[in-house]
Amino acid sequence: MSGSPLVEIDKASKIYRSPRGATTAIADVTVQIGDGEFVAVVGPSGCGKCTLLKCVAGLEPLSSGEIRVRGERVDGPPDGLGAVFQRDVLMDWRTALDNVLLPAEFLGLRRADFLPRARELLGLVGLADRANSYPWELSGGMRQRVAIARALLCRPVFLLMDEPFGALDALTRDELNVELQRIWLAEKNTVLFITHGIEEAVFLADRVLVMDRDPGRVALDLEVALPRPRPIAVRDEPAFAAHTAKVRAAMPRAGASRAA
């Protein structure tokens, strides 16, 4: 279901240098993401998932290689981007609603035009009654949900999500997985989704990338050809289990690469 590639990651490497030494976060990563494709990335902690996302977002320069979005070399955030970072980074001085409205303000769009959508999105993540709460009055999971609503505000054509559901309980997580799939089916945007959950990755994605570490690289690129829309019960089907088994088998064991 993927069209022409929206994102081309071409032999991308990123080395962080500090006086204490150099860390190769990702090495020689080559991946293409089709227009409208949903790609999930799983991998052990420290394998360079955040780094990959930052580079694709144009927030960190590569050490070598190239990333192109719509054929153009990335050297700053591309057009139509939306992002959820691993930490929620809400502004303490703004209410939940005002935090959700931030992208419109930054993009120079009229706030009033987005007010109904902001409220709708807050409702979608189950926070309709907390629109006027300040971030410090919210729980960790609530804060994360505000961050998700914020990322969706301006209908991004390219959505980057770094463990967006990490701080949520299993039930809310399931609900939001279904909701995210619905939004993606409706808006047909391209999504790069980082997660620690293998089931979550297989449930949501068209393709699952498994990353290995030291240095960070792609170990498996698995197509998930399950029909859409996928109900939450799809996870009990043998076809689903076959996919998760493949991903699990490709996941590097904890500490394995270091012990060698």
Next chain:
Amino acid sequence: MSGGASFRAHLVDTLWVVGVFAFVCAVWEFAVKAFDLPVFVLPPVEDVVADLLSAPGLFASHALFTVGMALAGFAVAASVGLLMAFAVVSSRILDRILMTFLALLHSVPKVALAPLFVIWLGAGFEPKIAIAAMMSVLVIVVDAVAGLRSVDPEMVNLARVYRASPLAIMLKVRLPAALPHIFASWKVAISLSLIGAIVGEYVGGQRGLGYLILVSQGSFDTPRVFASVLLLSVIATALYYLIALAERMFAPWHVSRRAGGH
């Protein structure tokens, strides 16, 4: 619930201040009586109070002038200081130039410059405002720069994702994050500006509590000197709480987090 607790905390604070103040007055009174000090050395407390009450209009008009000079100087320092901090944070070159310039200014005892300002600006309110501003600008810039740089880099990244302009990042991301630092520096700066205003009144002009202290000293009117100093302490305290009030209004998230003990 936190309202009641904070009210009690305020009450306890106030009682402490009143208690210590009463103790100081008692020691003062005791010293005067025990050592039989002459009035021009150390007047008894009641003489000072009596002098204050004998000429409320005079004290009020001089006090008003001093407060005006201090506030004007502080306002100049706060606005110039914030603009300088923006410049320092936005450009490496301006950082070098301005911080070197401020370090230079810091190394000069500003009080020693006061007579020069009278030569340059006359005996009106200009030199007083200038000295009051100079006294406090450094602490304001240094703290504002620290505050503007303290912002979570991930928050700047988020703003960049949505293509925020450098100006928007400065005003909507860095500035609010810096407000707690800025208010902390203002609490110090306001009393430095008050000192600057008094120094300005010492060296020129015929208005303000600094001037009143100087002429009273000339005629050995020690109760009046003490009355003026007492008034200045009250003013300094009031100005401090004025800033604290502004902080409560403009950085409520910071104040309530502090009170909430997060």
